[in-house]
Amino acid sequence: xxxxxxxxxxxxxxxxxxxxxxxxxxxxxxxxxxxxxxxxxxxxxxxxxxxxxxxxxxxxxxxxxxxxxxxxxxxxxxxxxxxxxxxxxxxxxxxxxxxxxxxxxxxxxxxxxxxxxxxxxxxx
Numbered sequence: 727x728x729x730x731x732x733x734x735x736x737x738x739x740x741x742x743x744x745x746x747x748x749x750x751x752x753x754x755x756x757x758x759x760x761x762x763x764x765x766x767x768x769x770x771x772x773x774x775x776x777x778x779x780x781x782x783x784x785x786x787x788x789x790x791x792x793x794x795x796x797x798x799x800x801x802x803x804x805x806x807x808x809x810x811x812x813x814x815x816x817x818x819x820x821x822x823x824x825x826x827x828x829x830x831x832x833x834x835x836x837x838x839x840x841x842x843x844x845x846x847x848x849x850x
Contacts, residue, residue, distance in 0.1 A: 735779030735796045738787035739840045742766050745781045748814045748839035752807040753798055757781070789841040797833065800846035804834050807846055815839035 739745035746768050749755040757768040757780075765784035772778035779796070800807055804822040811818050820835040834846045 730777060732777055734777070736782045736787070737779065737796065737838070737840070737842050737844070738789045739781045739783050739842075740789060741840065742768060742781065742783050744815060744839050748816060749781070751814045752810045752816075753801075789838075791837055791841055791843045793843070795835070795843055795845050797845035797847045800832075800834070800848040802848065802850060804832055804846050804848045808834055808836070811836050819843065 737745075746755075746757055749757075749770075756771045758771060760767045760769065765782055765787075767783075768781040770778045770780060808818055808822060816839050817837045818834065819837060820833075822832050822834050825831050825833060828850075831847060831849045836844060836846070838844055
């Protein structure tokens with residue numbers, strides 16, 4: 727059995743400062759910026775050993791509303807980050823929704839500032 731099915735993700739962006747601002751605002755995220763082989767990257771700060779990923783700008787990377795969905799930790803209450811989505815250039819596709827009457831937590835779907843469909847998840 728695999729310990730962690732996912733280990734890394736990359737979210738394509740077209741405007742790095744705008745995308746970082748979006749995730750800073752809704753997730754209180756911080757980033758480590760790097761550039762390599764013509765790619766501009768902003769790596770999400772995470773605890774040692776935690777699954778993480780990055781925003782990436784470069785050839786062959788295009789935002790998508792129809793591809794795989796990355797679910798972010800929405801904190802204690804999804805309504806808090808959801809309230810910031812539209813003011814930061816995104817849109818809410820599905821509001822906070824219970825999973826099995828809330829027994830398995832809650833999720834929401836949104837488009838980020840770059841047009842990527844992403845999700846939020848919380849226990850409450």
